[in-house]
Amino acid sequence: MKRYLSILLLLCVSLIHAQTTRKYSNEFMNIGVDAAALGMSSAVVANSADVNSGYWNPAGLVHLEDNQMALMHSSYFANIANYNYAAFAMPIDDRSTMGISIIRFGVDDILDTTQLIDDQGNINYDRINLFSAVDYGITFSYARKLPVDGLNYGINAKVIRRIIGDFASSWGFGLDLGIQFEGNNGWKFGVMARDITTTFNAWSIDEDKLADIQNAIDGQNQEAPEGTELTLPKLQIGISKFFEFNLDYTLRAEFDLNMRFAETNDIISTSFASINPAIGFEFGYTDLVFLRAGVGNFQNEMQIDNSESLTFQPNFGVGFKYNGIQIDYAFTDIGDQSAALYSNVFSLKIDFSIFR
Numbered sequence: 167m168k169r170y171l172s173i174l175l176l177l178c179v180s181l182i183h184a185q186t187t188r189k190y191s192n193e194f195m196n197i198g199v200d201a202a203a204l205g206m207s208s209a210v211v212a213n214s215a216d217v218n219s220g221y222w223n224p225a226g227l228v229h230l231e232d233n234q235m236a237l238m239h240s241s242y243f244a245n246i247a248n249y250n251y252a253a254f255a256m257p258i259d260d261r262s263t264m265g266i267s268i269i270r271f272g273v274d275d276i277l278d279t280t281q282l283i284d285d286q287g288n289i290n291y292d293r294i295n296l297f298s299a300v301d302y303g304i305t306f307s308y309a310r311k312l313p314v315d316g317l318n319y320g321i322n323a324k325v326i327r328r329i330i331g332d333f334a335s336s337w338g339f340g341l342d343l344g345i346q347f348e349g350n351n352g353w354k355f356g357v358m359a360r361d362i363t364t365t366f367n368a369w370s371i372d373e374d375k376l377a378d379i380q381n382a383i384d385g386q387n388q389e390a391p392e393g394t395e396l397t398l399p400k401l402q403i404g405i406s407k408f409f410e411f412n413l414d415y416t417l418r419a420e421f422d423l424n425m426r427f428a429e430t431n432d433i434i435s436t437s438f439a440s441i442n443p444a445i446g447f448e449f450g451y452t453d454l455v456f457l458r459a460g461v462g463n464f465q466n467e468m469q470i471d472n473s474e475s476l477t478f479q480p481n482f483g484v485g486f487k488y489n490g491i492q493i494d495y496a497f498t499d500i501g502d503q504s505a506a507l508y509s510n511v512f513s514l515k516i517d518f519s520i521f522r
Contacts, residue, residue, distance in 0.1 A: 194303065205460065218253060218515070221251075226309070249271045297331025336368055339365065398426065445461060455487075461478055490520035
């Protein structure tokens with residue numbers, strides 16, 4: 167029975183490792199940050215212009231006039247998994263900005279029952295240990311205005327740390343590149359290329375733990391998994407328009423195309439790339455109160471009868487800003503319209519100008 171209990175560990179290790187590039191790798195880095203952006207279904211690559219631009223498009227950091235800080239928390243899988251984010255950015259001079267952000271996605275207090283039953287078949291609950299499966303992403307951002315009026319660029323250097331208790335851990339490194347261009351009459355354009363060098367993860371596996379599960383099932387020995395995985399590049403392209411009505415009312419709308427260079431269940435899918443559109447709206451009143459809505463994550467889902475059904479993810483959000491402090495809330499996947507689980511997301515943004 168001890169061998170069967172060890173299957174849990176076997177699955178944890180084998181599912182996370184890959185021999186070559188994968189369609190889905192380091193996916194915790196693709197969940198998104200900032201309740202304001204998530205309320206618009208992440209359609210913000212063109213208009214992002216605050217501390218959270220370090221995640222969405224680092225080129226937007228150049229719009230900061232003072233230091234900014236952001237915090238976010240959300241829970242998934244009935245509060246089993248917790249997603250936390252913190253970011254800070256500061257202008258270097260009138261043409262460049264730098265920032266840093268940290269993401270933690272983790273499942274804590276997982277029961278390790280691999281030692282529950284000893285070699286004599288006795289059950290000893292004192293032999294149960296707790297462990298965590300945690301992913302960390304640290305991003306260093308730099309943005310600069312180019313000599314061309316309205317054209318900015320930004321670069322991210324990412325460090326990925328993934329830990330599965332004492333069983334396995336990895337280090338990863340990657341680069342992102344973002345560009346924004348602000349045209350006339352409120353039009354903005356943005357491009358965000360993630361993992362442009364294919365983010366590299368190198369795994370280290372505890373050999374003693376692996377030896378325990380290699381013979382978990384007779385005749386089905388588990389070979390040592392590959393110790394590296396590569397995250398394929400992704401491209402997000404967006405166009406945004408800002409409208410102002412009678413000075414008090416504003417509307418910001420953006421349409422994005424999210425591209426993966428792999429064949430997936432996205433609404434547009436080929437062997438070369440898959441494309442998933444998203445559209446978001448933000449209605450503002452006196453730059454104080456905001457209502458947001460968006461729809462994205464269009465997927466062709468396979469049904470039990472082998473037919474395909476188109477699903478999508480509608481999101482909603484509200485925000486309040488006063489004297490440099492902004493509080494936002496987003497409710498994702500309204501009505502459970504997609505395979506993605508709904509989540510309540512809260513975020514806080516502070517502009518350090520309030521201290522001056």
